[in-house]
Every structure is written in structure tokens, then in C-alpha cells.
Amino acid sequence: MLRPAASRLQERRDIVRETILARADVGVDRSVFGRAFADCFIDRVTEALYDNTWTPLMTWIDATCRTHADSTPARAVFAAASPAVCEALRDMEETAPGSRDNLERLAHDVAQILANIGTEPANGATDALDDTDVLLASLVGELSSIDSGTAEHSRNVSAWSGRIAAKLDLPKAEVIKVTRGGLVHDVGKISTPQEILAAARALSDDEWTVMREHVLAGEEMIAKIPPLHQFCTIVRSHHERFDGLGYPDGLDRSRIPLSVRIVSVADAFNAMIGARTYRQSMSPLQAIEELKRCSGTQFDPRVVEVMIDVCLDGATR
16 A cells, blocks of 8 residues: 655644644643654554554554553543544544545544543542653664664563563563563663664674673663663563573573563564564564474463463454
């Protein structure tokens, strides 16, 4: 399906963002967080419309709504986003037939998610939540300016990680931590040479050595930002393996924190279903089979089991 010209998409995107922020109307509608979320929401809805892939979008919305349920600014943007998209993107039907029904269904589903989560923010939670998310949005924005594909992958890993953590019935604070950690797990790639990040081929052994340095570079980067210290372990260790053959420290089994084991599975799954310049993407079912094959060696078997449940839940939405 042909997409509109880039200039037209950008113009439409700007209009939708301003509509969302105006509708939010809670005194924070021009915040960094509000703009970052509105832009992300618009990008994801646009992709869903053109590619007709709604399950990943709803997975992300569900996980992100839960993560930010205690933030009044976040809830305001969520509540405003889907009706604003419906209002401002109706002309997308020119190139995406049937988009109106899909958008209206999206608005209904987001409203239902918000209703199920609840409406009362937790006392004292809003400021700390927003401060952290502004920092996270800034880092992911910097990563996106270098490699938009890696930034998008990070957002997806965040969504999958949050769903896994919730399915494991972890405490809410841990679900939020895992979701946020998934967002910045690859932030060290900001320092990876562009010719390696954008290589349209399999990497050489020497290039892989350089690529693997992103875990230490990322840890060093966020260690300099006090509110993000809690994510250092996820950033450093997300390429450790359950059997101890991963890097950089060769950790195994319970020596790898559960939050890391969750992000590792989400990372691998999303990488497999994502397109690469040097290989075709796998279908979700193919990726699930690969997770099963590597269960107990590369991945924690329990986390793999829950990831499969999350995928099957999404397929029935």
C-alpha cells in the first residue's frame, strides 16, 4: 500500500499531536512527556493503519497504560489521544480503506483499558513518575535520531516486558521498572558506530565484538543519571543467558535478576518478528517456536512460558 508523501505525513502528524495535547487540557499538555507520548502514539497508530497490524499496537497501549496509571498527565494524554486520532486522521481512508472503523474501535478499546485500570492517581506518585519518564523519553529520542529502528524496537520490548511482568503477577512497582528498563535496554547503541548499526548484512566477528560493547556503554551512560540507576542491571545484563554462556559476565539462572530474564525474552522475541535489512522477519508463531527451542538454554523456561501466554492473549484481542 502506498504511503502519502513524507511532507504530508509530517504535516498531518503535527496537526494530530496538537489536537491530542489540546484535548489533554490538564495544565501539562505541553510537557516533554506529553509531546513524547503523543508522537509515539501517532507513529504507532499510523503504522497499524497502513500495515493492518493491530495486536502489537494494543499490546503497547495496554502495557503503557498500566505503567503510567498513576500519572495524571499521562492519563490525560491517553484519554485524549485516541479520539483525537480518530478526529484528525479520518482522511487516511484515502490510502487506508476501513481506517475509520478501526480508529473508532481503537478509541473504544483505549477507553475500556483506562476504565479497567482505574482513575485515581496514587498520592505522591505523579511527580516522580513524570521526572523519570522525561529522562527516558529524552534518551530514546536521542537513540531514535541515530537509529529509528533500534528506538522502535526498544519501545516494543518495553511493551512486551510489561505484559510479561504483569502476567507473572509481579508487584506493580516491579512491572513499572521492567517496562521502563525494556525501554532503555539498548540505549548503549547510541555510541555504536553507525556503519555497524545500519549494516545491511550479517556482522563480522570483529563487528560483533564492537556491537556487544553497547551493554557496558549503556550502563555507563545511565549510571550518570541518578533517577535511572535502577535500570543499570537490565541494561548491562540483558544479553546474559540462562545457561551462563551470555555476556558480559557469564551469569546464569537465578544469578540473572528476573527483570533481566524478562527483558531478554522480550528483546529476542521482538528482534525475531522485526524486519532486518539482511533477513526476513519471522512470524509470531515461528518466533514462539524459537523461544521454545531455546528455553532452558538461552532463556528462563518460566518466562518463555509466560511470553507465549502473552502472545496468545494478544492474538485473541
